Amino acid sequence: MLKQRIVTAIVLLAVLLGALLASSPWPLVLLLTLAAACLLWEWLRLSWPGAGGRAGVALGVLLAVVLCLVARQWLGGTPAAWAQALLQVSNRWLVPLVSAAWVLGATAMVLRGDVTARGGSACLSVFGLLAVVAVWSALVQMFLAHGAWFLVSLLALIWCADIAAYFAGRAWGRRKLAPRVSPGKTWEGAIAGVVVATAWVMASAWWPGSFGAALLQRMPWWAAVLAAAALAALSIVGDLFESLLKRRAGLKDSSALLPGHGGVYDRIDALLPVAPIALLLTGASIL
Template identity: 70%
Template structure:
């Protein structure tokens, strides 16, 4: 299992690196779209009130086609008016609404930890559609505005938070963070993750083109620190929220698309709440 997990991780990193270094934006946009479609399919399989049907797959395919059509316009030399209007609508309304849902709604569900409840499946499915569209739109726009290094430095915030939380929790963990949702996570691990993410963002604030540098151009140093801690905390919420959905559905992984890693949603659960808010905080075209 470990060998399979390592091989899959290497392949995923190679694919991501290849698309980031490609001469044009389409390879990365296509990767984002494929990941969004897979994650949406997996999310709906966990929440859709009537499990086992074809609706999650059909909706994921339709969503992917729509996102590709929108990306074609955004990447065109002269985008259509409807595409620009839709971008404005997404940035003015969808991003703040999804951000609020993550900060207030998802966090409240994780804190309550009602893993045995299976109510509100339709609402959670609707939220899944909006959350996946928002993360796709945020990632595409962040890449087009700031480039590959910005995107990597933002992803590294999540990676540092996750890795540091794991090792700090293993070494020092005593107090359970959300025992009814994810018994392995501890408060000590979470604090370790927050510190590591904050250190990464502050250290890269002097590196031109990074997420930290863009933030430092808009916020004082203490604001950059607060944003880093806030986003790292939200990455933990995203992880715990998916754990809650899986416990409600009675499954270990969102799917088996990625050998040794589960599903695509399992790999990007922490990114879903972070990317839209990172777009809002780093400057968003309206």
């Protein structure tokens, strides 16, 4: 199992690195589109049992087709009027509303920790669709506006929070963070994750083109510290929210698409709340 996890991780990192370093933005955009389609299917498996079958696959494929059409407009020079309108709707309404839903709604659900609910939830399914589109839009725009290093430095915020929380939790964890949702997570681990991730953002701000540098261009250092800490905390909320959905659905993983790692959602759960808010904080729109 460990060997399988390592091999899968190496392959995923190689694919991501190749897409980020490609001379054209299309490889990364197509990779993000494929991930979005898989993510929607997996989310429906968790939020609406039974919808992860043919209907879920069909919706995922339809979403991928639509996102490819939108990307073709965004990447092809001057977008058509309808593509510009979609971009405005995304940045002015979709991304802010989804961000608010993560901060208020998802956080409240995690704190409440109701894992006994069963059956389908239309609200959670619709939220899943909106969240997937929002994270795709945010990542594509940030990549087009700021480049690969910006995205890598943002992803590193999540990786730092996750790794630090894991090791600090194992070493010093005593108080459970959300025992009904994820018994292994502790307050000590979460605090360490937020501190290390915030330190990374401020340290990486010395490198031009990083997410931290973009934050400091738009706000004073103390506000950037608070923003980085908030994003690190939200990355933990994203992880816990998926754990909540899995417990409600009675599933261990979102799917088995990635051998040894579960599903796509299992790998990027922390990114879903972080990317849209990062877009808002840095103003990385391609409008």
